[in-house]
Amino acid sequence: MPPSTGSAPDTGEQGSTMTARETGSAPWQRAEPPARAAWHARALASYETAIYAALLLVCAGVSLVAPRFLQPDNLFEVARNFSFIAAVGVGEAIVILTGGGGIDLSVGSLMGLGGVVTTKLLGLGVAVPSAIAAGVAAGWVCGATNGLLVTKARLTPLIPTLGMLSVAHGLSLVITQGYPLTDLGAHAQAFVSLGAGYVGPVPNPVVFLVLTVLGGWLLLTRTPFGYDVYAVGGNAEASRLSGINVDRTRLAAYMISGAFAALAGILLAARLSVGDATTGQGQELSVIAAAVIGGVSLLGGQGSVLGLFAGAALIGVLLNAMVLMGVPAFWQEVVIGGTIIVAVLLDRLSIRFSGG
Template sequence: MKDKLPPLGQLGPFIALLMACAIFGSTTERFLSGDNFSLILQQVMVVGVIAIGQTLIILTAGIDLSCGMVMALGSIVMTKVAADFGLPPFLAVLVGVAVTTLFALLNGLLVTRLKLPPFIVTLGVFNIAFAITQLYSGAQTVTEVPASMTWLGSTFAIGGTNIAYGTVLMVLLYLCVWFWLRETASGRHVYAVGNNPEATRLVGIPPERVILGVYALSGVFYGIASLLAVARTGVGDPNAGQTEALDAITAVVLGGTSLFGGRGVVLGSLIGAVVVGVLRNGLTLMGVSSVYQMLITGILVILAVAVDQLSRKGGR
């Protein structure tokens, strides 16, 4: 029976989510309502989609500190080209996704071709993306957004609970990536590169190509997250994206993906994002200051990394 159960690293995030829901459900009456859970999912859908790309990169033993700022740049580009040039919303979104993909591809090229550390590369690209976002937008919020670009922020009712279309899109993306990583050869190559890039090379799989593809794919998810950010707020905000990278990394780590690469389940990142959303929502309903919310989140991240490190040592 023990062999059939998932590893504790995969069960941990789900157990933490259940415990958080039980605690907040017993302390605040509003927490367990359907509308509140729908609100939590709407609040985490941007970070949740960014976390998909971050998970893929971390599975290859990399990291991306620029993801939030690249997402913000994508949202500014797609809203400004639609507002300033009258570009059809669909084409404007494609331009925004293309920009985020190019920036993520730049990260991948610097990591694979010049062999630069991902931490330094993505930190530098974070600052570049921030500067371009501020310069291109004039540090002004873009408010003239076509209605079709905010459609994913609208809701439909199921059993009296309003659910955002963006939330459904986020879940579908997670299921597609989970299937790809689990059932396809290219998906398994991502795990192989994270586990042992040299052994992967010896069997004929070029690690650099896999890593470059992962960075480029992550850029597509950042672009989708840009659209979700616009849909949720109704504007293109040049000041967005400054904390999303840390939030996405937090979701990935809490979801059980190893920062050392090669281990993790992408669905765990979704649970990790929801755990963070539940904590913030529950503590807000209890009237707890946001400072303590950050404190608790930080403690959880350190505990998750410590458990990962101990499990790796125990497996040797």
């Protein structure tokens, strides 16, 4: 994983116009002192290891209090429940990693919009693949709109994504007229099986989770786009001077986030056998929590999809544990909010300790 950058790269002698890409060197390797880069890499690895260790300890502790927790059916249920958070979190993490205060608050509403568009088209007789493609496209367009407002209009990411949260939810209400869409047409069984079916003993949403996390990991660690994401998040100006199109990278990140959110919402609609405008409402908090708890720095340039997965799993286990122990549902928001605060404090302390 490319380390985050800390300063602009050396441009060489006066008058030289050759970029780092032209010389074959990686801008993010030149932009940060080796000692700090190595510290960041070690810190991230140790933090992610600590998150996975904490996840195992929590699982062990919960199993002592509620032995039913370790039963295979319950473990699959836990994985199925947090699979949607983790899948949306992959796109959210990419946005946050690009830095510049990047964040997407609209993902919850885009989940609902994707599911509503798809189920509405199914009810009109559209084939499943075409209906799903339309739902994903709706999320992609909304994500592109967010990205354009951030990169071209130069708006603070919080503003356009918060506005899109309301716009997407409003569009869902317009499409449904405020009523759940239960008529899935002639292809209802095929669609529902996507969310409620199994691959062997493994629920389809868990398979979707694995594919999404694997795809996100490959995208960020094995493609030029992934390298650009980390470089831009580490130091946008240094990346720009090195030949990276910063705006295009951030625009693509918001597009991916919108598409992933819509796709997760479609799968959730399939699992519930209904298209509902309220689907995904409030989930943006859990998604951001999963990313931050998993080690994705809110300042950008540092974090990974594997850490995000651990963060989502930890949230899923904690929520399931509270259900098994009979803790009132409204305490769940308290737990999620508290974990976000703790994770952000740890992130800030890490940055201060590293001298960033």
